[in-house]
Amino acid sequence: MHDRKPYLELKQISKRYGGVAALTGVDFSVYPGEIQAVLGENGAGKSTLIKIASGVTDPTEGEVLVEGKPVRFRSPTEAMRAGVVCVFQELSLLPEMTVADNLSIIDPPKWLGLIDAKGQRERARALLKRVGCEDVHPLELVRDLPLSRRQMVEIAKALGRNPRILILDEATSALTADDVERVYGIIRDLKASGVGILYVSHRMREIEALADTATVFRNGRKIETFTKGARSVDAIIEMMIGREVTHQYPEKPDPSTDKPVALAAANLAWGREIQDISFNLRKGEIVGLGGLDGQGQRELLLALFGVLRGVSGTVAVDGKPLLLDGPRRAMHAPLPMALIPEDRKTEGLMLPMSVRDNMTLAALPHLAGRFGVDRDKENAAVQSMVDRLRVKTPDMLAPVSALSGGNQQKVVLAKWLMTEPGIILLNDPTRGIDVGTKQEIYRLMRELANQGAAILFYSTDYAELIGCCDRVLVIYGGRIRRELAGETLNERSLLQSALNVDATEQAA
Amino acid sequence: MTTTGTRRSALSNWRFWFAHNSGVLTAAALFVAMFTLYISNHSAGLTPAVATTAANKAVLLALVAMAQTLPVLTRGLDLSVGMVFVMANCIASVIVVGTVGEGLLGILAVLAIGALAGFINGAIVVWGRLQPIITTLATGAVYYGISLFVRPGPGGDVQSDIADFLTGQLFDTVPAALVVLLFVVLVVWIPYRRSVLGRAAYAVGSNEQAAYMSGVPVQRAKLLAYTLAGLLASVAGLMLTFNTYSGEASAPIAGSYTLNSIAAVVIGGTSLFGGWGSAIGSIFGAFVLRTIEDLLFVFDLPPLWQPLFQGVVLLIAVSLGALRILRVRNRLELFS
Numbered sequence: 001m002h003d004r005k006p007y008l009e010l011k012q013i014s015k016r017y018g019g020v021a022a023l024t025g026v027d028f029s030v031y032p033g034e035i036q037a038v039l040g041e042n043g044a045g046k047s048t049l050i051k052i053a054s055g056v057t058d059p060t061e062g063e064v065l066v067e068g069k070p071v072r073f074r075s076p077t078e079a080m081r082a083g084v085v086c087v088f089q090e091l092s093l094l095p096e097m098t099v100a101d102n103l104s105i106i107d108p109p110k111w112l113g114l115i116d117a118k119g120q121r122e123r124a125r126a127l128l129k130r131v132g133c134e135d136v137h138p139l140e141l142v143r144d145l146p147l148s149r150r151q152m153v154e155i156a157k158a159l160g161r162n163p164r165i166l167i168l169d170e171a172t173s174a175l176t177a178d179d180v181e182r183v184y185g186i187i188r189d190l191k192a193s194g195v196g197i198l199y200v201s202h203r204m205r206e207i208e209a210l211a212d213t214a215t216v217f218r219n220g221r222k223i224e225t226f227t228k229g230a231r232s233v234d235a236i237i238e239m240m241i242g243r244e245v246t247h248q249y250p251e252k253p254d255p256s257t258d259k260p261v262a263l264a265a266a267n268l269a270w271g272r273e274i275q276d277i278s279f280n281l282r283k284g285e286i287v288g289l290g291g292l293d294g295q296g297q298r299e300l301l302l303a304l305f306g307v308l309r310g311v312s313g314t315v316a317v318d319g320k321p322l323l324l325d326g327p328r329r330a331m332h333a334p335l336p337m338a339l340i341p342e343d344r345k346t347e348g349l350m351l352p353m354s355v356r357d358n359m360t361l362a363a364l365p366h367l368a369g370r371f372g373v374d375r376d377k378e379n380a381a382v383q384s385m386v387d388r389l390r391v392k393t394p395d396m397l398a399p400v401s402a403l404s405g406g407n408q409q410k411v412v413l414a415k416w417l418m419t420e421p422g423i424i425l426l427n428d429p430t431r432g433i434d435v436g437t438k439q440e441i442y443r444l445m446r447e448l449a450n451q452g453a454a455i456l457f458y459s460t461d462y463a464e465l466i467g468c469c470d471r472v473l474v475i476y477g478g479r480i481r482r483e484l485a486g487e488t489l490n491e492r493s494l495l496q497s498a499l500n501v502d503a504t505e506q507a508a
Numbered sequence: 509m510t511t512t513g514t515r516r517s518a519l520s521n522w523r524f525w526f527a528h529n530s531g532v533l534t535a536a537a538l539f540v541a542m543f544t545l546y547i548s549n550h551s552a553g554l555t556p557a558v559a560t561t562a563a564n565k566a567v568l569l570a571l572v573a574m575a576q577t578l579p580v581l582t583r584g585l586d587l588s589v590g591m592v593f594v595m596a597n598c599i600a601s602v603i604v605v606g607t608v609g610e611g612l613l614g615i616l617a618v619l620a621i622g623a624l625a626g627f628i629n630g631a632i633v634v635w636g637r638l639q640p641i642i643t644t645l646a647t648g649a650v651y652y653g654i655s656l657f658v659r660p661g662p663g664g665d666v667q668s669d670i671a672d673f674l675t676g677q678l679f680d681t682v683p684a685a686l687v688v689l690l691f692v693v694l695v696v697w698i699p700y701r702r703s704v705l706g707r708a709a710y711a712v713g714s715n716e717q718a719a720y721m722s723g724v725p726v727q728r729a730k731l732l733a734y735t736l737a738g739l740l741a742s743v744a745g746l747m748l749t750f751n752t753y754s755g756e757a758s759a760p761i762a763g764s765y766t767l768n769s770i771a772a773v774v775i776g777g778t779s780l781f782g783g784w785g786s787a788i789g790s791i792f793g794a795f796v797l798r799t800i801e802d803l804l805f806v807f808d809l810p811p812l813w814q815p816l817f818q819g820v821v822l823l824i825a826v827s828l829g830a831l832r833i834l835r836v837r838n839r840l841e842l843f844s
Contacts, residue, residue, distance in 0.1 A: 056721070077723035092721040096714040096783035097707075098524070105711060106704070106723045114702040139524035157722075 005068060006031050007196050008053065008084060008165050013062035015048050015220075022048040023059070023220045030165055030196040035187065036225075037207040038200045040217035041240055041462070041495070046200050049217070050169050053198070054086035055079030077106070083164030087154050087171045095143035100124035102142055103157050127156040132182045147272075148175050155183065166190060167198040172206065184210060202292045204233055204501050218242045233501055241491050248439055249467030250446040255486060259283050261319070262335055262454035263423050265304065268313035273299040275478040277313075281423065281454045286445060288469035289458040291498045296478035297458040298342060301425045304456070305339040306330045317423065331362070335422025335454070338362075340412055342427040348412040351401040355393050356382045358400050358411050363418035385414040390440060406437030413444070424448065426457045430464060442468050462494050476500050531777015531785060535792035538775075542799040549806040556681050563683035564675050564751055566798040568593075570689055571744035572765050573772035573790035574697065578733040578740075580773050583713040583782025584633065584640035586734065588648030589741045590766030591655070592625045594757060596745020598655040601664025601755025604746070611667030619742050625651055626738020630731040648766070655757035662756040671750035685747065689791065692743060697787045700736065709733045713782025771818065772797055775825040796821060 006029035015023040023045045030036055040046050051057045052064065055073030063070050066082045073079040076086070093102050100120050109119035124138035133152045142150060151171065158166060168187075172180050187197055187210060201207060207214060208228070215225040216239045223239050231239070259282040268277040273296040281287055289297040303311045306324045315322045318334040330337040341348045349358055359382050360367055367378045382396050389410045393403055400411055409429060416424065426445075430438045445468060449455055459465050465472050471485040474497040482497040484490075526533070543562075547554045572589050579586040596618050604614035625647070632643045674684050700706040708729035711719040720726050744765075749755060769790075770780075776793030778785025800817045804810070 075723070076721050080723055088721060092718040094711045094714040094718055094722070094783070096779075097710060098528075101707060101710075102722075105707070105719075108704065108707075114699060115704065115707065117702070137520060137524065139521060139528075141528075 004031055004033075007067060009065040009068075010049070010053065010059075011063040011065065013049075013052060013059045013064070015052060015057065016060045021220050023052070026062070026217075026220075026222045028215065028222060030198055032164070032194045032196050033191055035191055035197045035199055035210050035212050037211035037214040038198060038217065039207070039214055039236065039240060044217040044240070045220040046217055047169070048220070050086060050167055050198070050200065053079070053165075054084055054167055080106075080161055083162075084167070085158045085161045085163035085165070086167040086169065087158045088169055091150055091154055093142045093150055093154055093157070096141065098139050098141055099128070099136055099145070099153055100138035102153065103127055103138075103160055105157075123160070127160050128153075130159060131156045131186060132179070148179060151175055152179060152183075155186070159186070163190075163195055165196045165198065167200070169200045170202070172201065172203075180206075202499060204236075204499050216240055237492065237495050237499070241495060250443050252446075252470060253284075253450070255470060259285065262317065263304070263456075264316045264319075266314045266316075268300070268303060268311060268315070270299060270303055270308050270311045273478050274303060274311070277475075277478075277480055279473060279480065281456055283422075283452050283454050284449050285471070286449050286455040286457055286469045288465040288472035289456065289475060290462065290465050290472045290484070290494055291475040291481065293460050295475045297475050298427060299478075300475070301339060301427050301456065301458060304330070305337060305425060331419060331421075333423070336419055337423045337425065338416035338419055338421035339425040340416055340427060340429050342431070348415075349400050349408060352399050354397045355386070355391070355400055355403070355411055356396040359385055359396075359414045359418060362415050366419065381418060382414075385418065389414055389417075389444065406433040409433050409437065409441070413441070417448075422453060424453055424455045426455065426459075428459055429457075430459065430461065438464075462491055462498075466491060466494065474498055529786070532789035532792065535776045535789050535796060539792045539795045539799060542796060542803060546799055546802045546806055556677050556683070560675075560677055560683040560685070562798070562802060563685045564747075566795050567685040567689050568744050568748055568751070569765065569768055569772060569794040569798055570791040571692065571740055571747065572769045573776070573794040574692070574787040575737040575740035575744070576766075576769035576773050577776075577778055577785065577787040577790045578700075578709065578737045579629075579640060579644075580770075580778055580780060581713045581782055581785060582709045582730050582733050583716070584730070584733070585770070585780075586626075586629060586644045586737050587641060587766055588625070588629060588644040588651055589737060589769050590762035590764070591648040591651040592622055592738050592741035593745045593748065593765055594762040595625065595651045595655045595658075596622050596742035597748045597752075598659040598664075598755040598757050600746050600749040601666060602658060604666050604670070604749065606667065608667060608669050611670045614667070615670070615746060618746055619739060622742020622745065623735050623739040626735040626741070627731065629738065630734030633734060634727045634730050648762075652757065652759065652762055655762075659755045659757050662754060662758075664755040666749045666753050668753070671753060674747065675750050688743075688747065692740065693788070693791075696736065696740065700732075701786070705729050705732050710783050713779075713784070715783070768794070768797055768818075771822045775822060777825075793825075 008030045010026060010028040013023055013026045013028070014021065026049065028049065038046050038049065052059050055076045055078050064073065065071065071082060073082070094105070103124045104120045109116045109123060111119070121138045128134060128136050128138065131152050133149060133156065136145065136149055136153065142153065145153065155171060172183055175183065191197060199207070199211060211228055213225055213227050216223040216236065218240060223242070261280045262283045263281040266278045268274055277300060289300065291297060299308065302308050303324065304315060306326045306329055311324050315324060320334050322333050323329055327339070356378065360378050364373060367373050367381060379396070386393065386396060391410045391414065392407050400408055403411065413429070430441055445455055445457065457469060466489055471483060472489055472494065473483055474481045474494065476498065481500065484493055484497070550558060552558050572593055575589045576586055599621060600614065600618045603617055604611050629644050629647050632638055632647070633640050674688055676684050678684050678687055705725065705728060708719070708724045708726070711724045712726050712729050716726060772793035773785070773790045774780065774793070775796055776785065776789025776791070778789055797818055800821065801811070801814055804814055804817065
C-alpha cells in the first residue's frame with residue numbers, strides 16, 4: 001500500500017514509569033503525505049507515544065528512526081530540527097509574551113544579530129493569515145486571547161517550523177466549528193505537500209472525515225493499523241475495549257429510588273466547561289461521572305465544592321440551598337461535603353507533614369478540647385483510621401512523603417472521612433495506585449454508601465465506573481450526555497456515549 | 509486604502525506598545541512628578557551641581573536594580589546583588605589605581621570578577637538545581653566574606669582622574685553618571701532585550717515548561733541572566749568607589765541595596781512571578797526610591813521617616829500589580 005518509505009519509524013518501543021508500563025513493544029510508522037489517526041481509551045499509551053516521537057521523553061527500550069536513520073531526541077528542539085513538530089494539548093504558548101514573540105520564539109528573523117521586531121511582526125501576520133486568524137494582532141499578548149484563538153496560534157506556531165511530520169494531539173478540542181473546518185483545510189494542504197500527519201482525537205467523526213489510516217492502542221500496546229473504511233465504528237470500539245483484567249468489585253445493593261435526595265444540582269453552568277447540568281444525588285448512592293478526560297467532570301466537582309467563581313444555577317443539600325463560595329461553606333453544609341482531589345501531591349497533602357497532622361487537618365474542630373487540640377482524642381482517631389483503611393505506615397508521626405502512592409491516597413481519604421462527610425466527591429482517586437489499594441478503596445466506598453453517604457465519583461477508568469457505581473452520568477462537552485444504569489451500564493454504551501456516537505444520536 | 513490600513517496598524521502598534529510598557533511609564537511619570545516637586549522646592553533649583561549630586565546617588569541603586577531585574581524576569585531572585593556591589597567596591601579600591609591606563613585595566617578586572625560571581629550564582633541555580641533565593645543568600649555571604657578579606661577596614665584609593673570624570677559633568681551640564689547609566693542601557697540592556705537569549709529569559713519566567721517544550725534554551729537563558737546581573741552589580745560597585753574614593757565592606761550597605769533593588773524592580777512594574785517587566789522600569793523605580801529621600805530633605809522632615817514613605821510607595825506599587833486577582837475565576841488560581 002505504501003510505495004514510499006516511512007519518514008518517522010518507532011521500533012519495539014517500550015516505556016515504563018517506575019514499575020508501570022505505559023508502552024510495550026510498539027512498532028509504529030508515519031509516512032509522508034498520510035494522515036494517520038491514533039485511537040485508544042484514556043491511558044492506552046497515546047500520549048506516551050507522542051511524547052517519545054516529539055522528544056519530550058526517552059523510550060525505556062527501542063529505537064526511533066527518521067528517514068531510516070536511528071536518532072535519539074534529547075529534547076523537543078532536536079525533534080523539531082528533525083522535522084517532527086507537535087501541537088500539544090496542554091498549550092506550549094508563553095502567556096506573558098506577544099503572539100509575534102511566540103510564533104518566532106526560537107529562530108526569529110534577525111537584523112545585525114538582534115531580533116528584528118518588524119520582520120517578526122510580518123512573519124506573524126503571514127502565519128496568522130495562513131490559519132485564518134487575521135483578527136489576532138501580532139502584538140497582542142497570548143494571555144489576552146480566548147482559548148480557541150490560542151489553539152489556532154499554537155497551530156500557526158507549528159506550521160512556522162516547517163514540519164515534515166506534524167503531530168496534532170487533541171488539537172481541535174477548544175475550537176469553534178468554523179476553525180475546525182479551517183484546520184481540516186490546512187491539514188489537507190499539508191498532506192498534499194507531503195507532510196505526514198499524526199492525528200490524535202477522541203472524536204470519531206473527525207477521524208472519519210480526515211484520516212487515511214488509523215491505529216488503535218490499548219493498555220500500552222498497538223492493537224492494529226488499518227486503512228479508513230476497513231473497520232466499522234463498532235469494531236473499532238471493540239478493539240479499544242478489548243478484554244481487560246476484571247477487578248473484584250463489592251456487591252451493589254438493589255436499585256431503589258425512594259432514598260432521600262442528598263444533593264440536588266439544577267442548571268449549573270460555568271464558562272465553556274459546565275453547561276446546564278442538573279442531577280440528583282441520593283443518600284446511600286454511588287453516582288459515577290464518566291466520559292473522556294477533560295469534558296468538565298473535574299470542574300463540576302470543583303463547582304459543587306465552591307472552588308469556582310461565578311457558577312450559575314443552584315445546588316441544594318438536604319433540601320436547603322447551598323451558597324457556592326468556598327470549601328469551608330461546603331464542609332459545613334447540612335450534609336458536610338468532602339472533595340478528594342485529583343492531584344494528591346498539590347491539592348490533597350502536605351507532604352513533609354506527618355500522617356497524623358495530615359489526617360486531622362480538616363477535622364481539627366471535631367477534635368478540639370478545652371485548650372486547643374485534644375491530643376489523646378486525636379491519636380485515637382488517627383489510629384482507628386489507620387486500622388480501618390489499613391494504611392501502611394511505620395508510625396503515625398512519619399512524614400506522608402515516605403509513604404507509597406496508594407497509602408498517600410488513603411491518607412487523603414482518611415483526612416476527609418475524619419470530617420464525617422455526608423456527601424463525598426471523588427476526583428479520580430485511583431489514578432496511579434496499585435490494584436490492591438484500588439480494591440480497598442472500592443470496598444470502602446461501598447461501605448460508606450451503605451452507611452448513608454452520597455458519593456459522586458469521577459474516574460477515567462471505565463471498568464471501575466461500571467464496577468462501582470449505581471448510576472453513571474456521561475459528560476461530553478460540559479453537558480450530561482446520557483445516564484446509564486442497570487443493564488445499560490456496560491463498557492460498550494459507556495464508550496459510545498463518551499465518544500458521542502451512541503445509538504440515540506445515530507437514530508436522530 | 510493601503511495608507512489608512514498602514515496607519516491603523518501603526519496606531520494599533522502604539523496601543524500595544526503602551527499596554528506593554530504601562531508599568532515603566534507609570535514609574536517614569538511618578539518619578540517626574542516627585543522630582544519636579546523636589547526641584548521646585550529646592551533653594552538652588554535645577555543646577556548642574558544639584559542634578560549631579562542627585563544622579564550620583566540614584567545611579568548606584570539604578571544599576572543594582574537593573575541587575576536584580578534579570579534574574580527576576582526568569583522567575584528567580586538574586587539576594588547577592590548588594591554583596592557583589594560591595595565586593596566590587598572593595599576590590600576596586602585596591603586595583604583601580606595608578607595611571608589612567610592601569611585604572612582602566614583594573615576596571616576591566618572588577619567587571620570580570622562581577623560577571624564571574626554572577627556566573628557562579630547561575631551555575632548553581634541551573635546545574636545544582638537549587639532555589640535562587642537560598643543559592644544567592646549563601647553566595648552573597650561568601651562575596652561579603654571576600655569583601656571583608658580584601659578590605660578589613662574602610663580605606664583604599666581610586667584612580668582619581670577616572671573617578672572625577674565619571675562622577676562630574678559632561679560639558680559642564682550633563683551629570684556623567686547619567687551618561688554611564690545610558691551607556692549601560694544601550695550596550696547591555698537593549699541588545700540583551702532584543703537577543704534570542706534575552707527573550708528566552710522572558711519565556712522561562714512566563715512558563716518554564718512551555719518554554720522547554722517550545723525549544724527555548726532554558727539553561728543558557730538563566731545562566732546569562734545571573735551572569736549579567738553580577739556584571740551590572742559590579743558596574744554599580746565601581747561607581748560607588750568613584751563617588752567615595754575608597755572601599756568599605758559594609759554589611760548594612762550590601763543588605764539595603766539588595767532589598768531596595770527588589771523594591772525598585774517592583775515599583776518599575778516588573779512581576780516577581782517572572783516573564784513580565786523591564787530593566788528600564790527598574791531604573792525609574794530606583795529613582796523614585798531615591799527621590800523620596802530628597803523630598804524629605806527639602807521639606808525638612810526627619811530622615812527617620814524615609815523607610816515609612818518608601819514602604820508606602822512600595823505597597824501602592826504592589827497593590828497595582830495585584831489587581832489581576834479581581835479577574836480570577838477558579839479560586840485555586842489564587843494560590844498558584
